[in-house]
Amino acid sequence: MSNIQGNAHVYGDNIDTDQLAPIKSYMNMEPEEGCKFCLEPLDPDFAGAVKDGDIFVAGNNMGIGSSREQAPMFLKMLGIRAVLAKSFSRIFYRNTLNFGLPALVCAETDKISKGDVLSIDPLAGTVENLSTHETLACQPLPEHLLTMIADGGLLAHLEKKLKKSA
Amino acid sequence: MMSMTLSEKIIAKAAGAESVSPGEIVVCAVDLAMMHDSSGPRRAGKYLDELGVPIWDKDKLVIITDHYVNDPDPGSVRTQEITHQWVADKGIENFYPEQGICHVILPEKGHIKPGLFCVGADSHSTTAGAYGAFMVGVGATEMTGVLATGEIWVRVPETLRINVTGRLSPGVAAKDVILKLCGQIGVMGANYMAVEYGGDAVKAMTMDERMTLTNMAAELGAKTGIIAPDAVTVETLADYGADNVDVEAWQGDDDAKVARTIDINGAGLAPQVAAPSNPENAADVAASAGTKVGQAYLGACTGAKLDDLRMAAQIVKGRQKSINTRFFVAPATHRIRDIAAKEGILKILEDAGAKILPTGCGGCIGLGEARLDEGMTGISSTNRNFVGRAGPATSKLYLGSAYSVAAAAITGKITDPRELL
Missing domain, CATH: 3.30.499.10 (Aconitase, domain 3)
Structure with a gap:
């Protein structure tokens, strides 16, 4: 798994799934359209500002709320390639990893500002802030999850595993 | 072991x-x-x-x-x-x-x-x-x-x-x-x-x-x-x-x-109400008492079970809802609705001005008749009050018990339900 490099989009604590995926964004809408409403109640400019390869940075309890996996799905569709947070809400954490999107616990996200260029090594669990020349430590992911992410997420991982056992 | x-x-x-x-x-x-x-x-x-x-x-x-x-x-x-x-x-x-x-x-x-x-x-x-x-x-x-x-x-x-x-x-x-x-x-x-x-x-x-x-x-x-x-x-x-x-x-x-x-x-606990827009904004009901509400909603897996309906009935019995407040009740299951009907609880709620809605997640997730209007403040017996969940981003939601929701329906504002017992 290679390094992920992109611009940081920085938000605070308790970014909830009702903001990441407002109900109107998935109730009667295809994800390609719905993802444009990602984070709309908090920051209507977010979806338009994300570029492929960018990194979402949050404080504590990232992804709190419902189990709707449109929350990480939309982030990924917009181009987000990794999510860093001081802590995650547990269902969002699993959903994010299940989509093959690295979710890394990083205690020092306060040292990241909007627009900083980050380079993340998901295997080693390190974040280099290329804008400030600081290296931040993340908690490394458990091995079984690294395998799953390397396969491209849970479904791809299952496909591989089920084929192997067939 | x-x-x-x-x-x-x-x-x-x-x-x-x-x-x-x-x-x-x-x-x-x-x-x-x-x-x-x-x-x-x-x-x-x-x-x-x-x-x-x-x-x-x-x-x-x-x-x-x-x-x-x-x-x-x-x-x-x-x-x-x-x-x-x-x-x-x-x-x-x-x-x-x-x-x-x-x-x-x-x-x-x-x-x-x-x-x-x-x-x-x-x-x-x-x-x-x-x-x-x-x-x-x-x-x-x-x-x-x-x-x-x-x-x-x-x-x-x-x-x-x-x-x-x-x-x-x-x-x-x-x-x-x-x-x-x-x-x-x-x-x-x-x-x-x-x-x-x-x-x-x-x-x-x-x-x-x-x-x-x-x-x-x-x-x-x-x-x-x-x-x-x-x-x-x-x-x-x-x-x-x-x-x-x-x-x-x-x-x-x-x-x-x-x-x-x-x-x-438990013995010293006062009714709690969570202010918008996070359940952790909970405090004794006194902190938000007097806040006017346009809607009182008794619903969801959290707050429309049989005992929730019974609690609400205890408060609203013989009273009329405020003319400024919509009052909706969506029983959590058909079985609950049927028992509530048999016990006379649905009648008490309806006599007080409540509208009984079909069962389902409904108002809790901003769907159906109990979706909050633009700029509206409501109180619900549901579980979450995040921005944009139960209505548009301009709406505000308080969370409370079935007692507190029923009390607010009657007075039109957040009220300590013990005053109406």
């Missing part, structure tokens, strides 16, 4: 291990999986079909429709069509369409009992813990893995023990206990943990009330909420037709290690 909490005992059984301890990652065999019309066939079902593998054990799968029901919207109708078609194609027998909200239907239909390891594709799946089961919420992709393999990886959670002492005062309910906790430890106060509730006040609670505690363990960030089963559990489950209920086997050890114990003084 190592001492274990109730959660650890259930996980150990599901993992086929003699014992487990917090932090360990184990693979568990799933006893029961539940999904609804939003997360279920249209997502997890579709992913499973794309994988091209069968359901691991269709007798262990329960499907309930409650999200996009009673809704003429073409997208909602399409979701129902997909759900019914998938259920028919797979020959799933445990299917409950439009009969009530999944977390309340599941025990009511006899699917939950102590010691079961369960997963549900909804965050409030924690509710089943009231019956001494271990049930966690997952997303649709995760559920696909369960449907395909019957297994799921779990990090064994630490246990947070909540000890509610004394007896709750009249006009104070389980909802006030859990809101108090949200205010005290915050919405990530129990992140990744299993919250185990006990103490005299919990022992004295009905199953409906216990379910409010485990339901909103989700609002503490917990992996699940759980309550050791007792005679009340057995009696209620007998009513629901669950057989082979083993209470003795599913008790935590007295000397099991827990991460932390929090005591809540």
